[in-house]
């Protein structure tokens with residue numbers, strides 16, 4: 001490689017994997033305490049572990065680590081009294097130990113287990129203005145109380161029975177089996193969660209004790225019981241999202257119903273005192289998701305995702321409904337963007353909404369009354385985990401882009417502030433790493449067969465030193481979804497690893513991408529091999545014209561739907577020197593019913609569409625070396641896709657295996673990984689094998705494979 005790049009964390013994979021990763025935020029009800037989750041590599045580099053850090057909301061003091069449990073902590077949330085709740089597994093317990101809720105008192109002192117359930121706890125919902133906490137916990141259908149649940153679980157484990165008798169759909173999710181237990185909501189019972197005061201923290205000036213919280217330590221014996229709010233939930237709360245009202249009186253949750261293998265999602269209201277449940281809103285033509293209750297308790301905002309058909313793409317819109325029930329009303333009716341997250345303003349006058357837009361995912365302010373177009377508050381970056389200060393003057397969020405990983409920012413919500421002056425990075429747990437190149441925004445005009453023109457925008461990551469004299473080889477990266485956008489930092493698809501090795505990486509948002517309006521999604525709907533493919537080729541053609549790009553050394557790569565598209569590319573053009581396809585859809589005649597959400601794909605994929613757009617039909621036309629990658633625990637795109645792709649490549653591609661069995665194609669198989677390669681050691685192998693394969697076929701250079709591959 002001839003490019004000269006200064007040393008960065010991206011040159012060395014061990015350095016890269018050791019970069020800390022900032023996650024979810026929580027803000028105390030008084031707005032004075034901001035907590036961020038952060039994942040860091042463990043000592044033997046085989047696991048990331050999450051801890052909680054306190055971030056100064058004013059940006060003055062450096063971030064301070066709060067928890068140090070051996071198995072990590074997550075899901076931070078504050079109670080009304082200012083206690084910090086989080087979910088963690090107690091260190092020292094056996095490997096089957098389940099996560100429970102811990103409480104770090106506002107007044108300081110040790111953290112202690114607050115509530116546990118035999119099947120563990122997966123979520124915690126403290127009310128913001130009342131002493132009420134609701135938790136989400138997996139529960140066996142045959143259990144009548146905690147004692148019987150423990151007995152049934154013990155019987156299964158002692159007899160080593162893992163069999164599950166299904167009566168409906170779904171049966172798997174992502175990388176695990178569903179059942180026989182399923183989530184239910186429980187109210188936490190017991191004495192009020194008042195702040196504890198201890199002698200040693202009386203001196204603490206900021207109201208927090210400067211202690212290192214180690215969940216292995218036993219705190220006060222303060223465990224609470226639970227009361228089942230949804231004993232008849234069955235599978236209704238699988239994958240559900242829920243929110244509690246500030247006064248703790250009710251919870252609003254997505255409630256799933258199924259007919260055959262089709263699943264629909266409605267909103268229910270559950271009274272916390274009685275468990276009484278009523279349907280809050282249901283729509284025949286839309287699934288209703290992600291409810292949030294207004295601070296005054298009067299309204300519930302949510303996202304409606306219209307039920308797509310083979311002809312019509314889904315549309316995501318923001319709505320509100322009276323919390324007591326009544327007619328729902330669409331917000332920002334003229335807005336041609338898809339809301340991703342909703343956060344209420346404290347005076348209940350409107351919401352902060354994130355939505356993809358032109359390669360960013362900004363925060364918008366949506367008023368309940370008046371404007372039918374929201375106000376875009378931020379310029380660059382993709383925002384998440386938005387929380388608002390109680391006086392409404394500012395908010396906090398995480399922000400990332402392809403130029404920097406997630407960082408904690410403060411957003412001034414004042415009227416009339418210029419968007420580029422609103423946002424200020426705080427002193428979070430991690431700093432921005434230096435990049436080995438630069439990021440450009442590029443636009444390409446494409447003309448469809450009907451004469452209509454469209455702009456396909458992309459990011460182009462360029463290595464330092466790329467020039468006409470020293471042009472960089474090009475990697476086309478294709479995003480998944482397909483309803484998504486290359487607009488946020490990704491640790492799994494990180495272009496800077498390849499840029500540090502001298503490649504330019506093109507990240508286009510073709511038809512079906514989000515952030516460009518409904519029509520842009522519709523262009524590719526039901527026709528994956530058409531506009532999405534031609535958009536990608538047009539974006540590649542355009543950057544290959546640039547003097548600093550070497551159009552004679554190129555490869556295409558993608559994961560998931562991006563892998564589908566990489567397979568399609570391989571069967572439709574010989575222009576690339578190599579194709580890398582990760583967790584890819586290969587044979588659409590089999591894919592749909594085998595995934596964890598068959599009903600989702602069935603809405604778009606008729607047998608004709610599946611056949612028309614299936615890459616496997618073009619295997620004989622593949623004359624490009626392919627690196628196939630798949631994890632066995634991938635239930636989103638099941639391993640059958642990777643296995644069939646590999647078998648058909650070896651037997652029927654335009655570059656079949658020779659009689660002695662040798663082939664230019666490669667299959668990198670991960671028996672223990674899911675749709676994403678998540679353990680540090682396997683992420684390292686992933687990048688190393690990809691790099692070696694590209695070096696051989698794009699650069700014509702032989703590299704050693706990692707020794708750990710044997």
Ligand SMILES: CSCC[C@H](NC(C)=O)C(=O)N[C@@H](C)C(=O)N[C@@H](CO)C(=O)O
Nearest residue numbers: 480481482483559560561562597600636
């Ligand atoms: C309920 S199934 C949802 C499909 C889903 N869609 C999105 C927006 O991601 C999905 O998982 N699609 C995969 C085939 C896929 O392409 N996933 C990508 C992007 O999330 C991945 O990198 O995993």
